[in-house]
């Protein structure tokens with residue numbers, strides 16, 4: 001711990017979640033209600049005035065927008081050439097953009113940034129500041145990644161005043177700070193990594209970045225529970241918040257934009273960690289589909305949208321007789337309440353008796369989506385399990401299902417059909433409204449338009465799965 005320059009110190013407690021300061025340690029934060037989030041920090045009484053409130057200072061006189069609108073060309077984006085990364089950024093980084101890249105330790109933040117910095121480096125001169133690793137460690141990683149690094153300057157430093165001095169001297173176009181939790185400013189109160197230090201350092205970097213049009217990436221660790229010392233405090237400060245996490249039982253690394261002032265927030269970037277660094281997963285089509293053979297009951301395939309990207313998704317269902325007075329329902333990867341609604345709609349409109357059945361519905365491969373276009377596939381998977389009849393393996397089911405049992409249209413049906421055709425599917429059961437049969441034909445699919453759940457259920461490979469006369473299914 002650094003010695004403070006001022007003798008008058010006092011302790012105070014600050015919430016790691018929301019930054020609420022209290023003179024006493026409290027079990028629960030009165031502001032954000034988080035438990036055990038109070039961290040002790042040392043505050044210098046005199047230096048209080050020197051410390052900013054954590055807000056960037058862009059103050060100006062009131063100015064007419066029309067006076068500004070024509071000023072200069074629209075800032076050009078610098079693309080990294082890593083398509084999965086650029087798509088999240090809306091095409092590339094903008095001068096002066098400050099990005100928070102957060103994720104659990106070991107996910108590959110340093111690797112991703114080094115790879116991105118190397119791609120940006122001839123166009124933007126790069127200052128890579130590591131507060132966690134020695135120069136040798138960073139250089140070793142660069143060698144492993146096959147990066148020569150002509151325009152990359154490395155700095156192993158945790159003192160913000162020295163980092164700012166290096167920025168002054170080198171005038172880099174891109175600064176990577178790995179990680180924001182390790183930096184501290186010796187003149188400011190608090191230990192490195194404390195809430196006040198993290199926030200003040202980030203705010204100071206932000207001011208510098210905006211003043212000099214420097215792109216800044218702040219890397220930050222989150223714990224498995226998703227807490228990051230100060231991430232919530234930083235989220236409103238920075239322009240873009242990216243979260244890096246694993247999916248599909250740790251095989252896949254997924255980058256998501258939580259906030260983006262210069263681009264979309266609904267995109268995902270998919271990566272795999274390989275021996276030579278992070279590799280883009282371009283063909284995501286079949287990642288979330290299990291390779292169960294034909295004839296398996298209780299599964300159907302659909303095409304969900306993750307941002308602008310169609311992804312094949314497999315709905316799985318298990319319907320069994322319950323042993324409890326209250327039948328169980330679970331939904332994994334799908335919204336629980338929506339799944340309950342779908343089950344109710346099926347009971348009503350397909351006369352499917354589920355009141356004495358446990359129903360488990362999930363998406364294969366750990367996929368999570370709120371895309372209502374999965375509704376029809378989820379319903380057909382449930383029906384397939386309840387009736388013990390396998391759904392045709394060459395068919396995708398795409399459509400939203402409403403309370404009235406009607407199959408409603410979904411956005412980007414054409415893109416979804418194309419993706420299904422690319423993956424080798426032959427038929428698609430789609431909403432009748434929207435009239436996109438032509439799109440399906442173009443993609444080489446037989447499109448079966450259906451208006452209701454019942455029509456969809458009757459359309460399974462010729463055999464009638466729903467017999468409205470008999471009510472019970474024949475399941476285990």
Ligand code: TYD
Pocket residue numbers: 103104105106107108109110111112141144145273274275276277278
């Ligand atoms: P790292 O980028 O250090 O993670 P973070 O900065 O998020 O803590 O990378 C973490 C893991 O990636 C580490 O366990 C080693 C592994 N790795 C590879 O498998 N291949 C590689 O080429 C590199 C550089 C790392």
Ligand code: MG
Pocket residue numbers: 109110111132178
């Ligand atoms: Mg790291």
